[in-house]
Amino acid sequence: TSKSTLPYHTRAASHQHPVAQKLFRIAEQKKSNLVISADFSDTDSLLECADELGPYIAVFKTHADIVHDFGERTVVGLKKLAAKHNFLIFEDRKFVDIGSTVQKQYHGGALRISEWADIVNVSPLGGEGVVEALEQVISNEAFPYRDERAVLLLAEMTTAGSLATGQYTQKCVEIAKQRCGAVIGFVATEALGTSKADPNTSAYEDFIIFTTGVNCCQSGNILGQQYQTPEAAVKGGSDFIIAGRGIYTSENRVETAKQYQREGWNAYEARTAL
Ligand code: 6AU
Numbered sequence: 001t002s003k004s005t006l007p008y009h010t011r012a013a014s015h016q017h018p019v020a021q022k023l024f025r026i027a028e029q030k031k032s033n034l035v036i037s038a039d040f041s042d043t044d045s046l047l048e049c050a051d052e053l054g055p056y057i058a059v060f061k062t063h064a065d066i067v068h069d070f071g072e073r074t075v076v077g078l079k080k081l082a083a084k085h086n087f088l089i090f091e092d093r094k095f096v097d098i099g100s101t102v103q104k105q106y107h108g109g110a111l112r113i114s115e116w117a118d119i120v121n122v123s124p125l126g127g128e129g130v131v132e133a134l135e136q137v138i139s140n141e142a143f144p145y146r147d148e149r150a151v152l153l154l155a156e157m158t159t160a161g162s163l164a165t166g167q168y169t170q171k172c173v174e175i176a177k178q179r180c181g182a183v184i185g186f187v188a189t190e191a192l193g194t195s196k197a198d199p200n201t202s203a204y205e206d207f208i209i210f211t212t213g214v215n216c217c218q219s220g221n222i223l224g225q226q227y228q229t230p231e232a233a234v235k236g237g238s239d240f241i242i243a244g245r246g247i248y249t250s251e252n253r254v255e256t257a258k259q260y261q262r263e264g265w266n267a268y269e270a271r272t273a274l
Helices: 008-014 018-030 043-056 072-085 099-106 129-138 166-178 230-235 253-272
Strands: 034-038 059-062 088-095 119-122 150-154 183-187 208-211 240-243
Touching (some): 018 088, 034 253, 043 072, 043 253, 099 129, 129 150, 166 183, 230 240
Parallel strands (some): 059 088, 119 150, 150 183, 183 208, 208 240
Protein backbone atom coordinates (compact mmCIF):
# COMPACT_ATOMS: atom_id res chain seq x y z
CA THR A 1 0.00 0.00 0.00
CA SER A 2 1.17 3.53 -0.72
CA LYS A 3 -0.42 6.88 -0.14
CA SER A 4 -1.02 9.06 -3.14
CA THR A 5 1.31 12.01 -3.61
CA LEU A 6 -0.57 13.16 -6.69
CA PRO A 7 -2.62 16.36 -6.57
CA TYR A 8 -6.40 16.06 -6.65
CA HIS A 9 -6.68 17.51 -10.16
CA THR A 10 -4.36 14.84 -11.56
CA ARG A 11 -6.35 12.16 -9.79
CA ALA A 12 -9.59 13.68 -11.12
CA ALA A 13 -8.30 13.54 -14.67
CA SER A 14 -7.23 9.90 -14.49
CA HIS A 15 -10.02 8.44 -12.37
CA GLN A 16 -12.57 6.25 -14.16
CA HIS A 17 -15.47 7.00 -11.82
CA PRO A 18 -17.48 10.22 -12.37
CA VAL A 19 -18.26 10.66 -8.65
CA ALA A 20 -14.56 10.46 -7.78
CA GLN A 21 -13.77 12.97 -10.53
CA LYS A 22 -16.41 15.34 -9.18
CA LEU A 23 -15.18 14.94 -5.61
CA PHE A 24 -11.55 15.72 -6.52
CA ARG A 25 -12.64 18.76 -8.54
CA ILE A 26 -14.72 20.12 -5.67
CA ALA A 27 -11.79 19.63 -3.28
CA GLU A 28 -9.48 21.51 -5.61
CA GLN A 29 -11.94 24.34 -6.31
CA LYS A 30 -12.77 24.91 -2.66
CA LYS A 31 -9.33 24.02 -1.31
CA SER A 32 -11.00 21.67 1.09
CA ASN A 33 -10.67 18.00 1.96
CA LEU A 34 -12.99 18.41 4.90
CA VAL A 35 -16.09 16.31 5.48
CA ILE A 36 -18.42 17.48 8.22
CA SER A 37 -20.15 14.69 10.07
CA ALA A 38 -23.49 16.37 10.74
CA ASP A 39 -24.96 14.07 13.34
CA PHE A 40 -28.10 16.09 14.12
CA SER A 41 -31.45 14.72 15.14
CA ASP A 42 -33.74 17.26 13.44
CA THR A 43 -34.08 18.63 9.91
CA ASP A 44 -33.70 22.30 10.86
CA SER A 45 -30.37 21.75 12.62
CA LEU A 46 -29.13 19.57 9.76
CA LEU A 47 -29.98 22.11 7.06
CA GLU A 48 -28.71 25.05 9.11
CA CYS A 49 -25.37 23.31 9.52
CA ALA A 50 -25.18 22.50 5.79
CA ASP A 51 -25.84 26.13 4.90
CA GLU A 52 -23.38 27.57 7.42
CA LEU A 53 -20.49 25.18 6.84
CA GLY A 54 -21.23 24.43 3.17
CA PRO A 55 -18.62 26.88 1.82
CA TYR A 56 -15.76 25.17 3.71
CA ILE A 57 -16.43 21.49 3.08
CA ALA A 58 -16.10 19.05 0.20
CA VAL A 59 -18.64 16.58 1.56
CA PHE A 60 -21.59 16.74 3.97
CA LYS A 61 -22.02 13.48 5.87
CA THR A 62 -25.37 12.48 7.33
CA HIS A 63 -26.96 9.80 9.48
CA ALA A 64 -30.49 10.08 8.10
CA ASP A 65 -31.88 7.52 10.53
CA ILE A 66 -31.17 9.75 13.53
CA VAL A 67 -33.19 12.67 12.08
CA HIS A 68 -36.56 12.28 13.83
CA ASP A 69 -38.49 14.41 11.30
CA PHE A 70 -36.67 13.13 8.19
CA GLY A 71 -38.82 13.58 5.08
CA GLU A 72 -39.41 15.49 1.86
CA ARG A 73 -38.22 18.79 3.40
CA THR A 74 -34.95 17.16 4.46
CA VAL A 75 -34.34 15.67 1.01
CA VAL A 76 -35.20 18.83 -0.91
CA GLY A 77 -33.25 21.02 1.53
CA LEU A 78 -30.11 18.89 1.37
CA LYS A 79 -30.13 18.74 -2.43
CA LYS A 80 -30.65 22.49 -2.71
CA LEU A 81 -27.79 23.27 -0.33
CA ALA A 82 -25.47 20.77 -2.03
CA ALA A 83 -26.06 22.65 -5.30
CA LYS A 84 -25.74 26.08 -3.66
CA HIS A 85 -22.43 25.35 -1.92
CA ASN A 86 -21.04 22.73 -4.30
CA PHE A 87 -20.56 19.76 -1.98
CA LEU A 88 -21.34 16.04 -2.19
CA ILE A 89 -23.63 14.25 0.26
CA PHE A 90 -22.44 11.10 1.99
CA GLU A 91 -25.04 9.05 3.88
CA ASP A 92 -23.16 7.10 6.54
CA ARG A 93 -25.63 4.20 6.49
CA LYS A 94 -23.08 1.38 6.83
CA PHE A 95 -25.12 -1.18 4.91
CA VAL A 96 -24.28 -4.61 6.28
CA ASP A 97 -27.12 -7.00 5.41
CA ILE A 98 -27.68 -9.49 2.57
CA GLY A 99 -27.73 -8.02 -0.94
CA SER A 100 -31.46 -8.01 -1.56
CA THR A 101 -32.26 -6.37 1.78
CA VAL A 102 -29.61 -3.71 1.19
CA GLN A 103 -31.08 -2.94 -2.24
CA LYS A 104 -34.39 -2.19 -0.53
CA GLN A 105 -32.73 -0.12 2.19
CA TYR A 106 -30.80 1.89 -0.42
CA HIS A 107 -33.41 2.46 -3.10
CA GLY A 108 -36.85 3.56 -1.86
CA GLY A 109 -37.87 2.82 1.70
CA ALA A 110 -38.40 5.43 4.38
CA LEU A 111 -35.14 7.27 3.72
CA ARG A 112 -34.96 7.23 -0.11
CA ILE A 113 -31.17 7.25 0.17
CA SER A 114 -30.48 6.68 -3.53
CA GLU A 115 -32.36 9.89 -4.40
CA TRP A 116 -30.12 12.26 -2.48
CA ALA A 117 -26.87 10.65 -1.29
CA ASP A 118 -23.97 10.81 -3.77
CA ILE A 119 -21.96 8.44 -1.59
CA VAL A 120 -22.91 5.63 0.80
CA ASN A 121 -20.77 3.21 2.79
CA VAL A 122 -20.99 -0.54 3.12
CA SER A 123 -19.45 -3.17 5.33
CA PRO A 124 -18.84 -6.36 3.32
CA LEU A 125 -18.98 -8.45 6.50
CA GLY A 126 -21.29 -10.87 4.72
CA GLY A 127 -19.07 -11.06 1.63
CA GLU A 128 -18.99 -9.21 -1.66
CA GLY A 129 -22.65 -9.88 -2.52
CA VAL A 130 -23.71 -6.74 -0.71
CA VAL A 131 -21.39 -4.61 -2.85
CA GLU A 132 -22.55 -6.37 -6.00
CA ALA A 133 -26.15 -5.65 -4.96
CA LEU A 134 -25.47 -1.91 -4.72
CA GLU A 135 -23.48 -1.91 -7.96
CA GLN A 136 -26.47 -3.52 -9.67
CA VAL A 137 -28.77 -0.70 -8.58
CA ILE A 138 -26.30 2.07 -9.33
CA SER A 139 -25.36 0.83 -12.80
CA ASN A 140 -28.86 -0.13 -13.92
CA GLU A 141 -29.87 1.58 -17.18
CA ALA A 142 -33.19 2.60 -15.64
CA PHE A 143 -31.67 4.09 -12.49
CA PRO A 144 -32.14 7.88 -12.73
CA TYR A 145 -28.87 8.70 -10.92
CA ARG A 146 -26.61 6.44 -12.94
CA ASP A 147 -22.99 7.77 -12.88
CA GLU A 148 -23.89 10.01 -9.94
CA ARG A 149 -23.66 7.48 -7.13
CA ALA A 150 -20.72 5.70 -5.50
CA VAL A 151 -19.82 3.43 -2.62
CA LEU A 152 -17.11 3.41 0.06
CA LEU A 153 -16.20 0.22 1.88
CA LEU A 154 -15.91 0.38 5.65
CA ALA A 155 -12.45 -1.20 5.72
CA GLU A 156 -11.44 -0.15 9.23
CA MET A 157 -13.06 1.45 12.25
CA THR A 158 -11.72 4.05 14.64
CA THR A 159 -13.14 2.48 17.77
CA ALA A 160 -11.09 0.72 20.43
CA GLY A 161 -11.11 -3.05 19.94
CA SER A 162 -12.42 -2.82 16.36
CA LEU A 163 -12.80 -6.19 14.62
CA ALA A 164 -12.42 -4.57 11.19
CA THR A 165 -8.71 -5.32 10.85
CA GLY A 166 -6.25 -7.66 9.13
CA GLN A 167 -7.90 -10.15 6.86
CA TYR A 168 -11.22 -8.28 6.83
CA THR A 169 -9.47 -5.09 5.71
CA GLN A 170 -7.49 -6.94 3.03
CA LYS A 171 -10.66 -8.59 1.75
CA CYS A 172 -12.23 -5.13 1.42
CA VAL A 173 -9.37 -4.12 -0.88
CA GLU A 174 -9.86 -7.25 -3.02
CA ILE A 175 -13.59 -6.60 -3.31
CA ALA A 176 -13.00 -2.95 -4.22
CA LYS A 177 -10.71 -4.00 -7.09
CA GLN A 178 -13.48 -6.20 -8.49
CA ARG A 179 -16.22 -3.57 -8.11
CA CYS A 180 -14.73 -0.37 -9.52
CA GLY A 181 -18.08 0.49 -11.14
CA ALA A 182 -19.39 1.31 -7.67
CA VAL A 183 -16.53 1.45 -5.18
CA ILE A 184 -14.37 4.60 -5.16
CA GLY A 185 -12.59 4.08 -1.87
CA PHE A 186 -12.61 3.24 1.80
CA VAL A 187 -13.42 4.53 5.21
CA ALA A 188 -10.05 3.76 6.73
CA THR A 189 -7.22 5.27 8.72
CA GLU A 190 -4.44 4.72 6.18
CA ALA A 191 -3.90 4.33 2.43
CA LEU A 192 -5.18 1.01 1.09
CA GLY A 193 -4.70 -0.47 -2.38
CA THR A 194 -1.85 0.66 -4.58
CA SER A 195 -2.84 4.12 -5.83
CA LYS A 196 -0.94 3.40 -9.02
CA ALA A 197 -1.17 1.30 -12.14
CA ASP A 198 -1.63 -2.36 -11.28
CA PRO A 199 1.19 -4.31 -13.04
CA ASN A 200 -1.09 -7.35 -13.48
CA THR A 201 -4.05 -5.68 -15.11
CA SER A 202 -2.46 -2.32 -16.05
CA ALA A 203 -5.66 -0.77 -14.71
CA TYR A 204 -5.12 2.49 -12.87
CA GLU A 205 -6.19 2.00 -9.31
CA ASP A 206 -6.92 4.98 -7.10
CA PHE A 207 -8.93 4.34 -3.97
CA ILE A 208 -9.95 7.41 -2.00
CA ILE A 209 -9.41 7.27 1.75
CA PHE A 210 -11.96 8.89 4.06
CA THR A 211 -10.77 9.03 7.66
CA THR A 212 -12.93 9.49 10.72
CA GLY A 213 -11.91 10.05 14.31
CA VAL A 214 -10.46 13.46 13.45
CA ASN A 215 -10.36 16.10 16.15
CA CYS A 216 -7.94 18.97 16.80
CA CYS A 217 -8.14 18.98 20.54
CA GLN A 218 -9.54 15.68 21.78
CA SER A 219 -7.65 12.43 21.99
CA GLY A 220 -10.73 10.37 22.92
CA ASN A 221 -12.02 8.18 24.40
CA ILE A 222 -15.79 8.74 24.32
CA LEU A 223 -17.55 5.38 24.07
CA GLY A 224 -14.44 3.97 22.47
CA GLN A 225 -13.94 6.66 19.79
CA GLN A 226 -10.23 7.36 19.21
CA TYR A 227 -9.05 10.65 17.68
CA GLN A 228 -6.12 12.01 15.69
CA THR A 229 -5.50 15.53 14.33
CA PRO A 230 -6.35 16.54 10.73
CA GLU A 231 -2.64 16.89 9.98
CA ALA A 232 -1.76 13.44 11.33
CA ALA A 233 -4.63 11.86 9.38
CA VAL A 234 -3.63 13.40 6.03
CA LYS A 235 0.06 12.70 6.64
CA GLY A 236 -0.87 9.08 7.29
CA GLY A 237 -2.65 8.72 3.94
CA SER A 238 -6.12 10.18 4.43
CA ASP A 239 -7.52 11.99 1.38
CA PHE A 240 -10.64 13.34 3.09
CA ILE A 241 -10.94 13.99 6.81
CA ILE A 242 -14.25 13.49 8.57
CA ALA A 243 -14.94 15.53 11.70
CA GLY A 244 -18.13 15.84 13.70
CA ARG A 245 -18.20 16.88 17.33
CA GLY A 246 -14.79 18.55 17.10
CA ILE A 247 -16.48 21.11 14.84
CA TYR A 248 -20.19 21.29 15.60
CA THR A 249 -19.90 21.36 19.38
CA SER A 250 -17.24 24.09 19.34
CA GLU A 251 -18.13 27.63 20.36
CA ASN A 252 -17.86 29.03 16.84
CA ARG A 253 -18.36 26.20 14.37
CA VAL A 254 -17.69 28.31 11.28
CA GLU A 255 -14.28 29.41 12.58
CA THR A 256 -13.52 25.87 13.73
CA ALA A 257 -14.51 24.41 10.36
CA LYS A 258 -12.23 26.92 8.63
CA GLN A 259 -9.39 25.87 10.94
CA TYR A 260 -9.89 22.15 10.13
CA GLN A 261 -10.15 23.03 6.44
CA ARG A 262 -6.88 24.95 6.58
CA GLU A 263 -5.07 22.28 8.54
CA GLY A 264 -6.32 19.48 6.27
CA TRP A 265 -5.44 21.43 3.14
CA ASN A 266 -1.95 22.40 4.32
CA ALA A 267 -1.22 18.77 5.17
CA TYR A 268 -2.44 17.74 1.71
CA GLU A 269 -0.20 20.34 0.06
CA ALA A 270 2.75 19.15 2.13
CA ARG A 271 2.09 15.53 1.15
CA THR A 272 1.68 16.21 -2.55
CA ALA A 273 4.78 18.47 -2.65
CA LEU A 274 7.04 15.55 -1.75
O1 6AU B 1 -16.09 13.27 14.85
P1 6AU B 1 -17.13 12.48 15.62
O2 6AU B 1 -16.50 11.49 16.59
O3 6AU B 1 -18.15 13.36 16.29
O4 6AU B 1 -17.98 11.66 14.54
C1 6AU B 1 -17.42 10.65 13.74
C2 6AU B 1 -18.41 10.18 12.70
C3 6AU B 1 -19.66 9.52 13.28
C4 6AU B 1 -19.40 8.03 13.11
O5 6AU B 1 -20.60 7.33 12.86
C5 6AU B 1 -18.46 7.96 11.90
O6 6AU B 1 -17.79 9.23 11.86
N1 6AU B 1 -17.43 6.89 11.92
C6 6AU B 1 -17.25 6.01 10.82
C7 6AU B 1 -17.86 6.20 9.50
C8 6AU B 1 -17.95 7.47 8.85
O7 6AU B 1 -18.17 5.26 8.81
C9 6AU B 1 -16.38 4.93 10.92
C10 6AU B 1 -15.56 4.79 12.04
O8 6AU B 1 -14.75 3.89 12.12
N2 6AU B 1 -15.66 5.72 13.03
C11 6AU B 1 -16.56 6.76 13.00
O9 6AU B 1 -16.55 7.59 13.92
O10 6AU B 1 -20.77 9.92 12.48
